[in-house]
Amino acid sequence: MKTRNLTDHFGLEVQGVDLAAPISDDQFAEIATAFDTRSLLLFRGQILTPAQQVAFGERWGVLEHHLLTQFTLPAHPEVFVLTNKNEDGKPVGAHKTGWHWHIDNTYMPRASLGSQLYAREIPPEGGDTLFTSLTTAYDRLPDDLKARIENLEAVHSYKYVYANKYPDRPPLTAEQLARVPDRVHPVVRVHPATGRKVLYVSEQIIKQFVGMSVEESQTLLDELNAYATRDDLIYRHRWRVGDLMFWDNRATMHFAQPYDDVNHVRLMHATRVVTDVFTGEAVADEAAA
Numbered sequence: 148m149k150t151r152n153l154t155d156h157f158g159l160e161v162q163g164v165d166l167a168a169p170i171s172d173d174q175f176a177e178i179a180t181a182f183d184t185r186s187l188l189l190f191r192g193q194i195l196t197p198a199q200q201v202a203f204g205e206r207w208g209v210l211e212h213h214l215l216t217q218f219t220l221p222a223h224p225e226v227f228v229l230t231n232k233n234e235d236g237k238p239v240g241a242h243k244t245g246w247h248w249h250i251d252n253t254y255m256p257r258a259s260l261g262s263q264l265y266a267r268e269i270p271p272e273g274g275d276t277l278f279t280s281l282t283t284a285y286d287r288l289p290d291d292l293k294a295r296i297e298n299l300e301a302v303h304s305y306k307y308v309y310a311n312k313y314p315d316r317p318p319l320t321a322e323q324l325a326r327v328p329d330r331v332h333p334v335v336r337v338h339p340a341t342g343r344k345v346l347y348v349s350e351q352i353i354k355q356f357v358g359m360s361v362e363e364s365q366t367l368l369d370e371l372n373a374y375a376t377r378d379d380l381i382y383r384h385r386w387r388v389g390d391l392m393f394w395d396n397r398a399t400m401h402f403a404q405p406y407d408d409v410n411h412v413r414l415m416h417a418t419r420v421v422t423d424v425f426t427g428e429a430v431a432d433e434a435a436a
């Protein structure tokens with residue numbers, strides 16, 4: 148396996164691995180180490196069926212069945228479709244989603260270890276994804292700010308995001324709402340594999356910090372987010388068809404960029420590993436929910 152750094156501080160392109168083929172235990176261990184230490188793995192030129200993408204994802208744990216079931220593949224409920232495509236006048240995937248800085252699934256009971264995103268159709272321009280390292284972001288915080296947030300907790304709220312960021316979508320059903328009660332996470336977490344501290348902020352998902360008003364919280368969140376998304380921290384990924392990006396939701400945040408969705412199509416298949424992010428414990432009940 149050959150590799151190439153995507154930036155100095157995180158991200159790695161992995162070459163010479165065919166994800167459609169079974170991966171040996173030795174190769175898996177090598178990829179897992181790269182994932183833990185570099186946070187963002189890019190595999191280019193992959194030709195994958197949904198079943199093969201699911202098989203790769205399942206090497207890492209149980210895969211999520213997304214609560215927006217209208218956007219998952221009927222034969223593969225683990226695959227969440229992101230696209231502007233319509234069939235019979237109906238959208239076949241989620242669109243304009245993730246167009247803010249966020250960590251996937253922090254609002255779910257066990258958040259997510261990592262996400263795999265596979266590019267099937269790509270517009271000629273636009274639609275890039277920005278990534279940032281929340282471990283490097285933490286390391287670069289000024290000491291007084293580190294002290295301020297050391298014991299702070301944040302409320303991650305899907306209901307809040309959904310109502311504020313996706314006003315065009317139908318309201319969540321009672322059953323969907325029951326799956327996403329607000330979640331509280333520490334703002335500073337320790338990555339279980341590396342022992343490094345992580346600035347666990349997610350601009351899109353955090354409603355407020357515990358003990359602070361929504362307005363006060365927004366000021367602090369803006370300040371932390373500004374540190375986390377400085378230009379010199381960011382990796383911008385220009386997608387090619389056949390790219391599979393696998394990112395660590397314990398250590399990165401990402402932001403999908405808009406594109407010309409009137410004249411061009413973008414089609415991505417996402418799978419997310421459901422694991423207790425900070426104990427590494429995989430759980431089966433999430434996927435069954």
Ligand SMILES: [Fe+2]
Pocket residue numbers: 245249250251401
């Ligand atoms: Fe996302």
